[in-house]
Amino acid sequence: MLFSLLIAHYNNFTLFKDCYQSIINQSYGNFEVIILDDCSTDESYENLQNLIGNDNRFTIYRNPENKGVGYTKKKLVDFANGQICGFVDPDDALTHHAIKKSIDCYFTKEVIATYSKINICDENLNFKKIFPNTYKVKKANPLFFNIQFEISHFFTFRKSAYEKITGINPDLKIAEDMDLYLQLYEIGEIQFIPEALYFYRIHDNGLSHTQEKSKIKEDNWHQVILSATKRRNLNTLYGKKIDDIPNLPKFIYEKQNTFFNRVIKKLS
Numbered sequence: 001m002l003f004s005l006l007i008a009h010y011n012n013f014t015l016f017k018d019c020y021q022s023i024i025n026q027s028y029g030n031f032e033v034i035i036l037d038d039c040s041t042d043e044s045y046e047n048l049q050n051l052i053g054n055d056n057r058f059t060i061y062r063n064p065e066n067k068g069v070g071y072t073k074k075k076l077v078d079f080a081n082g083q084i085c086g087f088v089d090p091d092d093a094l095t096h097h098a099i100k101k102s103i104d105c106y107f108t109k110e111v112i113a114t115y116s117k118i119n120i121c122d123e124n125l126n127f128k129k130i131f132p133n134t135y136k137v138k139k140a141n142p143l144f145f146n147i148q149f150e151i152s153h154f155f156t157f158r159k160s161a162y163e164k165i166t167g168i169n170p171d172l173k174i175a176e177d178m179d180l181y182l183q184l185y186e187i188g189e190i191q192f193i194p195e196a197l198y199f200y201r202i203h204d205n206g207l208s209h210t211q212e213k214s215k216i217k218e219d220n221w222h223q224v225i226l227s228a229t230k231r232r233n234l235n236t237l238y239g240k241k242i243d244d245i246p247n248l249p250k251f252i253y254e255k256q257n258t259f260f261n262r263v264i265k266k267l268s
Contacts, residue, residue, distance in 0.1 A: 001106065003031040003099050004082030004159075007090050008072040010037065013044035013051075015091035015201065018125050020051060022093035022199070028100035033058045034079045035090075039066040070172035077162060086156035087177070091201050093125060094154065098197040102156045105191045112161035112188035115181075116154045116197040123203040131200070136192035137185075142232050144185065145225050147253045151181045151190065153198040161188055169227075175220040182228045221249045 005023060009016065023033060035052075037045045037060065045062055052058040061079065063072060077085060084106055088094055098116075105114045118131040133148040144150075155177070165183040168176050184190060225248040235242060238255045245251045 001030065001084055001103055002082035003028065003103060003156075004080035004085045005031055005033045005099070006073070006076040006080060006085055006087045007033065007035045008038065008069055008076060008087070009035050009040070009044065009048065009090045010066070010069075010072075011040045011042050011044050012090040013040075013042070013047040015203070016044075016048070017051070019088060019090050019093050022095070022098075023088075024055075025096055026094065026099050027097050028103055031057065031099055032081060034076055035060045036072050036076050036079070037062045038068070038072045039063045067170075068173050070168055070176040071170040073176055074168040074170045077159070077168065080159060083159060084156055085159050085162070086154060088154070088198075091203065092153070093199040093201075095119075095197050095199070098154050101193055101195065101197055102154065105193065106158065108191075110189045111158075111191045113155065113157040113181075113184045113190040114193055115151050115156075115190065116193040116195055118153050119196045119199045121199050121201050123201060125199055125201055127199075128202075130196055134192075136194075137190075139189065142234065143237070143252075143256075145228060145249075145252055146178055146181055146185075147249060147256060151185070152177075153200060154193075155181065157184055169224075172220050172224070174217040175224050178221065179224040179227065182224065183231075186228075186231060218247065218249070222247060225249060225252065 035048060035058065037048065039062065048060055052060060073087065084103060086102065102114050105111050117134050120128045120131050122128055134150055134152055137144060137150050161184060164187060169179050172179060229237070229242050237245065237252065
């Protein structure tokens with residue numbers, strides 16, 4: 001199976017070099033890499049072209065103007081030729097067997113997507129810890145909204161399944177991945193890989209380090225969950241009308257993260 005690795009890039013060439021090295025070192029060889037540069041303002045786009053050179057596994061596109069991550073990721077899926085797709089952020093990296101471990105899950109036709117555990121790393125990609133919230137989630141739970149990032153990187157999906165949903169919302173600046181996860185969760189089996197396949201880098205230029213970006217994240221995540229409740233024909237959550245809830249992520253987190261629920265989660 002051809003695997004399409006998709007990268008939305010913006011002003012990130014320096015950190016991308018680690019990502020690039022992890023890609024060319026993959027144990028699975030039947031892959032393509034599609035990079036869409038969101039009109040970088042530094043020399044990242046030119047540096048990307050120089051780094052990739054004549055490697056025909058890589059294709060680089062560029063938006064004519066800065067369009068944002070939702071638009072860019074949606075276009076990336078459109079460009080993909082593989083039966084299986086997966087995103088990696090340009091400032092992160094993959095383990096040596098990340099693509100192989102994911103591809104192996106798709107020989108069961110019922111599986112439409114996969115996700116794994118995550119290595120949390122410092123700015124130099126040095127390991128700090130395993131992200132604790134990722135685990136196997138129950139199927140078809142109308143109250144599952146991925147509030148604690150139970151489903152996260154390394155996330156892969158069948159393109160044929162993606163074509164059955166609305167797809168990535170091009171208007172989202174943040175939480176576009178959460179929207180994708182929830183849409184696919186609602187239509188088929190998502191398999192959990194109990195192994196860390198992804199290196200997630202924590203650094204000062206990340207998406208949620210300013211008050212403005214935090215507000216965008218709050219608004220976008222609220223919209224993602226609101227859309228999910230409409231798809232699931234829900235009018236109330238925990239006895240309260242959804243239209244009367246100003247911050248759905250906070251409200252659901254408080255309802256689902258009681259002491260009793262935390263104990264049950266640990267036991268299970």
